Amino acid sequence: MITAPTTRPSGDTLSAAGLRATARILARTDAQGVTRLPVLDGSGPFALRRLGFPGPQARVCMVGAMSAPLGGDRLAIEATAEAGAQLHLTAAAATVALPGRTGDAATYDVRLTIGDGARLDWLPEPLICAEGSDLWMTTTVELAPTARLVLREEQVLGRTDERTGRLHSRLTVIRDGRTLLDQETAYGPGVPGWDTSAVLGGHRAIGQLLVVGPEYEDAEQRVRLLGGAAPERLDTGGGQGVLAPLTGPAVLATAVAPDALRLRTVLDEAARNLPG
């Protein structure tokens, strides 16, 4: 068995083949309550497009200007919604992790910061791990006490009829200095136990929808089974999931499915059934 490296590649490792790029987005409200974007700085594979007219919410679409991340790349996105701002981020297409020329791993780090009374929606398209790819991803969110977050994360292991690459991902959400959620996923060649009935059970698409906000502080939060996991449907061939409260003002939907389409169906069901 191939042994997976247990630590991510160091940021100091200079990889001649790799690309280094950081996209930065800063949302700030002006005196009229319009969310402005004083910083909208794409680079390398990230082209950022502002959508729609100026209003309370700023909408930005990430347009993949080139194929990325390739092995050896060091990519990052930093998005901040300052107090009172509303920032809605989407992507035009899926992100495909591909092998590089050198066999090095790629890193992709997303950092979201949300101020008091601000709301950030992070709704990219799926991350697809092509055969031979090796990606270390982190998503780190810091929220002020009255900040709101809507975050969707979808991972697809391999393109159609292809074996998966390797993915290590960590999602850490800190609210008011306290860690609300800390989760690692590790899938693909050399990762022990990933393709078992305790973890994925043959599914190839994994997703989460996380919603954080003060309105979930005292709301009655019941658990809801989604897709084929629901007792009246019990269909394990499709997607299935659960929507449940975290310890704190947040709810999280976790879903698995055979493919990206059926995964999105389960996450959309979660979005329609948020408490409150």
Next chain:
Amino acid sequence: MNRAALMVLADGRFPAGGHAHSGGAEAAVAAGRITDAASLEAFCRGRLHTAGLVAAGLAAATAAGGDPLALDDAADARTPVPALRTAARRLGRQMMRAARAAWPSAELDALAAARPRGAHQPVVLGLAARAAGLTPLDAAYAVAYENVSGPATAVVRLLSLDPFDATAVLARLADDLDRLAADAAAAGARYPAEGPRILPAASAPLLDITAEQHAAWPVRLFAS
């Protein structure tokens, strides 16, 4: 070196209530995901490298002198569904009763007072290991082993699986257990200086989903 105390703590007959929990095996059997020794082994390997690694890291960090209340919060952040948080706290409360009887300690008393409804079981076990004079590696072993021996024992009852076959599954997981306990202990040793980000947080989506399915069953043999 305090081997005898480790045997007491890790003994399946230690009265910490583990026999009432299947570690997700009852739901996996019902879904047809565990049908024999080979599928039990795959399930246990997946559980060991996700939930088992997280629990072993928490236990090792507690045994290394980390703040039990901060580690209890770290356990919550790593347990995204209420059914598994409730199960971990019930097991923690039962472990606390047994541990205070076996190895009375001020640290156990303080955690019991601060979390009267139960702290997460790996945190209590880590503190019990400290009270018993055991090392963080010992605590990681005890938690990791229980993480797979629980489902294996449950499947003997659920499927009438031959107990010899179930024990052979555990023996085949021994190398994985050795490596995992060492990794968890190394992370635990770094916790007091580096904080919770150093601890494993491996997730198992199906264990989370099926734990909530199982909790909704009207009749079940195991509590989780």
